[in-house]
Amino acid sequence: MLTMAMPKGRIFEEAVELLRNAGYQLPPEFDDSRKLIIDIEEENLRFILAKPMDVPTYVEHGVADVGIAGKDVMLEEERNVYEVLDLKISGCYLAVAGLSDGPIKGVAPKIATKYPNVASNYFRQQGEQVEIIKLNGSIELAPLIGLADRIVDIVSTGRTLTENGLMETAFIEPITSRFIVNPVSYRTKDAIIDDMVERLSAVVEGESVDENR
Template identity: 70%
Template sequence: MDKLTIAMPKGRIFEEAYELLVKAGFDLPEELDDSRKLIVEAPNEGFRFILSKPMDVPVYVEHGVADIGIAGKDVLLEQGRDIHELLDLEISRCYIATAGLPDTAMDEMTPRIATKYPDIASQFFRSRGEQVEIIELNGSIELAPMIGLAERIVDIVSTGKTLKENGLVEYDKIVDITSRLIANPVSYRLKQKRIDEIVERLRK
């Protein structure tokens, strides 16, 4: 059996993906959920899991330290890495949207947009012929309009609760997001039979 290394993001995507793999009949260890461990073996399946931050999964897959991985479409769009996207797992549904304080217009000169998705944000505003200044933030993006750092934010929305709690409203929906199964192109060529079998089982 070919040994496969799988990169998985910690958090919500992990929980849903774990459930999906178990439902597909894969025999996985329960301590996979042990947040202190970064590498977990599933000897019965010949899997080795690397548990990491969601943003790092495509990096591991592109560089071949992981054969396959599970990543949100938001991360894939933002990073544009050289990987194969094999399957939409249809889990962790959400979308990327622009938001800001209610009834506020954008600055006519160069509006400021705060986001952790600089690429997605620039592309969206460019597609509308708007020039904006992108301010890259890593956490609590909602703060930006509240403290006058930016007129709009571009961020992930799942229920809209966080926006509401911070007095923000949604302006434009940019793109729907789900989690995808991705593969390293070389690994896919060398271990295609094994990887295709996983894709088929997950698809069912």
């Protein structure tokens, strides 16, 4: 039995579609189940549904063998897991945004973000002295009401930014979802994991996979 940690929310549907395209028989009720643990006996798979930010944690501790996690989460959490495959789904990017793209005033501008680690690494590389403020959501609010000068967040279409009168001031890096693997499972369950990687990468690379394999 292989346990797979799946991110709830945005990435979930795309991830399920990818698995189905790779030939995994997942029942229709899979998509809107409220269960947190779903066993698919026929495929010898167990799915656990976690907050996207927590997926690498489950995988690092080995309670899940594999998982699907955004590169944003990987950069933020820096977990000891294998990043085996770029699934090329849920594409977006990490960016800095603010009310205007002029220079930031002040000695130590404040940066609001869900990704304190990413933000701090980015500004350190830029040689800029900033103060990081950790928020858990609705990051766009921070510059609007004066909590922060800039935000660091993921951008997919840019609509949320535009609607709130914010503009992107710097691009940090592109983000897609990754297939991640626990270091021990990668060795002890290598056959089943390699098979999964092969099937997924075939789909990602755009090849069709025989349903009966």
